[in-house]
Amino acid sequence: xxxxxxxxxxxxxxxxxxxxxxxxxxxxxxxxxxxxxxxxxxxxxxxxxxxxxxxxxxxxxxxxxxxxxxxxxxxxxxxxxxxxxxxxxxxxxxxxxxxxxxxxxxxxxxxxxxxxxxxxxxxxxxx
Numbered sequence: 689x690x691x692x693x694x695x696x697x698x699x700x701x702x703x704x705x706x707x708x709x710x711x712x713x714x715x716x717x718x719x720x721x722x723x724x725x726x727x728x729x730x731x732x733x734x735x736x737x738x739x740x741x742x743x744x745x746x747x748x749x750x751x752x753x754x755x756x757x758x759x760x761x762x763x764x765x766x767x768x769x770x771x772x773x774x775x776x777x778x779x780x781x782x783x784x785x786x787x788x789x790x791x792x793x794x795x796x797x798x799x800x801x802x803x804x805x806x807x808x809x810x811x812x813x814x815x
Contacts, residue, residue: 751757
């Protein structure tokens with residue numbers, strides 16, 4: 689019987705050690721996940737800082753190469769004025785164009801065009 693108690697004790701000790709090992713592994717996995725999340729947050733912050741610095745550097749280079757923003761604003765103003773003029777021309781002429789198109793569709797000339805007549809009058813020239 690003493691052997692049986694000792695075997696049970698050994699099995700209990702092994703089960704207890706296994707549970708402790710599982711707990712250690714779980715804690716290690718949680719710590720690893722936590723460190724990965726922290727590293728990701730830190731990397732995102734570094735990327736954001738880097739992006740801001742690079743965008744600032746890029747914008748400064750654009751200004752250096754292509755001139756000031758005043759020129760850009762002037763170009764935008766001229767472009768908007770041209771677009772407005774085109775729109776006003778469109779509004780002024782759209783009814784006339786629609787009327788002309790309707791008239792052309794409704795009025796059908798029953799004459800054979802001169803170019804076509806020439807082809808039928810001289811059939812040997814088309815060969």
